[in-house]
Amino acid sequence: MKNRKEINYEEMIRTLAKDPRVRRMAAFPQHGGVSTLEHAESVTRMSFRINAALHLNANPKTLLYGGMLHDYYLYDWHHHAGYLHGLTHPEAALERAEKDFDLPEGAKQVIRTHMWPLTLFHMPMSREAGIVCLADKVSAVWETLRKRGRS
Template sequence: MQPNLTQEETQCLAGYLTGWADTAEALQMQQYIQHGNVTTYEHCMRVAAISFWLNRRLNLGCDEASLVRGAFLHDFYLYDWHLPHPEMGLHGFTHPATALANAEARYSLNDRERNVIRSHMWPLTLLTPPRCREAAVVCVADKLSSTTETLLERSRPLVPAAQTAGRH
C-alpha cells in the first residue's frame, strides 16, 4: 500500500525525517529484505507514509513528528531476520526491543517514539501494547504495509492456479 500524498505532504514528511532517514545507520536498512522484495528501509518509509496519511485523512490528532519518526524506526533492528539468530530468540517477538535499543543508541527519542517502536508488533507482543495514539496508528499502518508486501510484492512470482490445475 502506497498512500497518495500531496506534494506538500510529501515535503512535510521528508522534513520530519531529515537527519533521521538519511544517516549512515538508517541507510543500512537498505541491505536487508523485509517482506517480499521490499527492503527494511522501504518498508519503514512506507509505514511512516501510511501513518502520516492515516493521521491526516482521519484527523487523529497525533504528534506528527513523533508519529513519523517512530514509524520510520519501528524496524531498526539492522540484521537479516531470514537467517537464524538463535541468540536473539524469535524475530517477531524480539525485534521491537532490538530496534528500540538501536534507535536509542543513535537518536534522541521521546516517550511516544519509544512506545511506537516497542509496541508495533502488538498483539503478538502481548505485554507491550500501544500506550499512545501514535503507537496505535503505526501498529495498524505496519500491518497494512506488511500484508501488502507479503502478498503482493513477493521476490518470486506465484504460479497461477491455472498452471497448477490437475497436479497432485
Template sequence: MNLKKLELSLEQENELILEYESYVEDLLENEDVNKMKEFKHHHYTTCFDHSLNVSFYSFVIAKRLGLDYVSTARGGLLHDLFLYDWRSDEPREGKHAFAHPHIALRNAEKSFELNKIEKDIIVKHMWPVTIKLPKYKESFIVSCVDKYCATMEFSNGLAKKLRYQLM
C-alpha cells in the same frame, strides 16, 4: 465520512511529502537507517522501504486525526531498525517477532534522542503478537499500518512472482 475530503490534489500531495520529509530528514541521512536497505523484509521489500511506507502512511493518518504526526513519522521509520537478516540470524534475545522491537529501540537510541511516543511506537509495533498494548494512539496507528503494509508488500510480491511463473 465524505470520501471527497480524502482526495488530494497533486500539489497538496507534494506539499504533504515535503512536510513529511522535513520531519524525518535527519533519520534518512543516518548510516544505520540506510543499512536497512541491505535487508529483505517481506520477501520482496527491503526493511528500509517497508519502514518508509509504514512511516509515511502513519504520518498521514495521524495528521488527519490531529495527533502527534511528527513522532508518528519518526517512530514509524525507526520501528524495524533491527539491522540483521531475520531469516538466517536469530537474535540472542529470542525469537525475532518478540525480540526485534527491543533491538530496534536500542539501535535507535544509539543515534537519536527519542520521546516517549517514539519509544512506545518502536517497542509496541508488534501488538497483538506481543502482549503489551500500545500506550498512545500514535503507537496503535503504526501497529495497524505496519500490518497493512506487510500484507500489501507480501501480496504484491507474491502476485509478481506468480505472474512471472505463468508467463
C-alpha cells in the same frame, strides 16, 4: 494537488532516510523484495496518511521516528531470528535506536509496541503507537501479497 503538510511529511521522511545510520536498513530484506528501509518509509508514509485522514492530531515527530525506526534492528531476520523474530525484534530495534538517536519519548513506545497483538503485554497506549501498529500490519500484508503476485 498535495497540501503543505504532505509535502513536509515527505521531506521529513526523506531527510531521516538519508541519515547514514538509517541507510543501513537498506541492506536487510523485510517482506518479499522490500528492504527494511523501504518498509519503514512505507509504514511512516501510511502513518501520516492515517493520521491526516482520521484527523487524529498525532505528534508528527513521534510518527516520524517511531515509523522509521520501528524495525531498526539491523540484521537479516530470515537467518538471525526466524519465527521468534516477531516477538523479539521490537526490543532489539528499541535498544539500537536509543543508542543511535535522541528519540522523542513517544517514539520509544511506538517501537516497543508495534508488533501488538503478537507481543501481548506490549500494547499500544498512544494514538501514535496505534497508528504505526496499524500501518505496519497493512504494509506488511501489502508487501507480502505483492511478492506472491510476482511468483
